[in-house]
Amino acid sequence: MKKVSIPACFILVLSLLLAVGCATFLGPCAHEDGSVGACFWAGRALTGIGAVLAVQAVMALAVRSGRIRLGVYLSMLPAALFGLLTPGTLFSLCGMASMRCRAITQPAGMVLSGIIFVLACAGAVLDLKKNRKENP
Amino acid sequence: MILKADSISKRYFRPTGQANYFEAVKPLSLTLASGAVTVLMGRSGSGKTTLLHMLSGLLTPTSGKVLLDETDLYSLKDGALSCLRNEKIAVVPQGRSAVDTLTALENILLPWQLCRKNAPVERAEHWMEALGIAALRDVPAKELSGGELRRAAIARALCQETPVLMADEPTGDLDDENTRLALSILKDAAKRENKTVLIVTHESEARAFADEIWKMDGGTLHPEQ
């Protein structure tokens, strides 16, 4: 009997939120003069990371082998970590904490990536346990 | 140990023809000797189970006393009575009596884990072996069949190592072979460990294993000729 891996469902939803959100309602604002800054590129990077994680979540949902799924979960960890570090650490954002980019994009990106990281850990641990039970 | 019922009765509030109560067990006295198997027979609704519950300290009688040697069961507080049940009176109840989240072995050891120290795993395994459920050791109770649960309940009562053992329809879900096996194990326990054993049943096969047979009818007790 094949069961759907629950963490992967949540990861799929959250990573889509990250990808779509950072390009739209969670994204940094454009400058008045139309130029773009670090915030804009950080938002783009988060969209990319969200898309990658979403694809990985789909793979985790699609594969039948618990071992392969374990691998997919493990590969999500560095991607989620990258998402966690993107706004503020790898990309310096604008200097004013009250700006949209610092008030919305950064915290949303970090919280979503953080939760995805935790869920991927949970999924990996669950699969590890299951694998051990089935192939001791 | 001697278990003595001293003119106990049980009434339930239930409007019947003349009275507003129903007397499930009419005042009766009974002594169960150690080292003997007493079989209590009777039709459904004759008050067998009510009597067993009163004798085992599970149901307070409307009148009368139940004495285990010198101890009046129902004069004890709940904590002391519960402890006494755990250490002195093992019961195999009717129907399912396992905790579903535990395995068969854990269920059998539960009385020990609940109140005492060092659960005797080897004793438990011995009784499981004797009753033919050794292979079910680590199977969760919810996956066991009726007959398997019944035998696990008997193993639990035996493993409890009490001077008194009462069983309510212990062979209810068992086939003929297992019925004989269970009854002979109970009889054996009574003889070898000097247990006081009471079996409530309507299985006529139980007669062969009895030292004493009582019949219950409409809440009254008669010795069987």
Next chain:
Amino acid sequence: MKTASLSLRNLTRRPGRTWALVLLTGFLSLSLFAGSVVVMSLQSGLNSLEARLGADLIVVPKAAQSKASFQNIFLQGTVGAFYMDAELLDEIAATEGVAKAAPQTFLATLKADCCSSRLQVIGFDQQADFTVQPWIVQSSSRELGPMEVAVGSSISAGVGESIRIYQKSCPVVARLSATGTGLDTAVYCSMETMKTLLAAAEEMGVSHKVTADNSDGVISAVYVKVAEGADIDQVASSLASHPSWKTAVVQTRSMITGVSDGLAGVSSAVKVLIGAVWALAFVILLVVFALLMNERRREFAVLRLIGASRRKLARVILTETGLVCLLGGCLGVAVGAALVFPFTALIESTLNLPFLTPSWGRILLIAALSLAGTVLMGMLSSARTAWKLSRVDTGSILREGN
């Protein structure tokens, strides 16, 4: 230990049931924790606003549209500037009932390169000042030198870096502690520095002069401390009614009252929400526990049969509930923390109220209390069922369904 291990096994071997309960109780602690943090942050925002205002009255040009625009700079960090003749300061200081008068000059920058946004620069007179200085002292013990600035906590430039304002490089010598108000997004400098910056602005075509023969320059606001015993309303009206000044007077008391009214509104809304969540959750938990325990009547009857006392049975049930609530409580606090702390700037701008998160010690205290509240609530709602179950006649349960 026996009851605990039995409870634990019951929980781990029914993961679905356990997680459903954990989620339910998680909502409880989430609402309590996040709600309390928001209410307390608003309260400390108000306190810090009161502490930062320091003055009784603030005199601003009529052009500042009396209160509104000034209040926006103060509360929401809107960037803006308005000017009046600096000579008014002496006249204000000489007014009867005025004990102290300290001028401030505002400058709104164009987009500063540090911050991809406009900045509010506030120049203050380091000798006369009694509102900004006490705050700066907390982070830097010396006075601001020429061209040196102190920055509010929302500006990310650190001490040792410098920011450019109208082509002038200004080294940052202090970062101020957060206030939760619009003051956090401002840059502070001495009056001398402000004069240089104003001149630089003028060079770039931004004019600040109010009169042609302005020698002493311009000021934007005068902070007034009323003499002891003097009537604040009276001083305010005499300052506001001067025919030739064209000034307006802001009473800080009314500003604070305005904020605290807003705070009271939000706080009571949050409290009602918490109350509603808890009342609902209590009823749901009561029903859920009653149903769950009812389903397990037989299991509990078996425990009674093999020698569990009423007390022990109640302990098994309460331990189970306690563990579930503890787990749910921790989860709720964690989610609450992830929802509130990263988004303080967003909450502040949405509520339009000063918002200052309490100290870590207090946050830990709130977390502990939320956890304790959740566990207590869970225990209470299962206590009734535990009590009822342990009273029920074991014999009759064992006979059921045979």
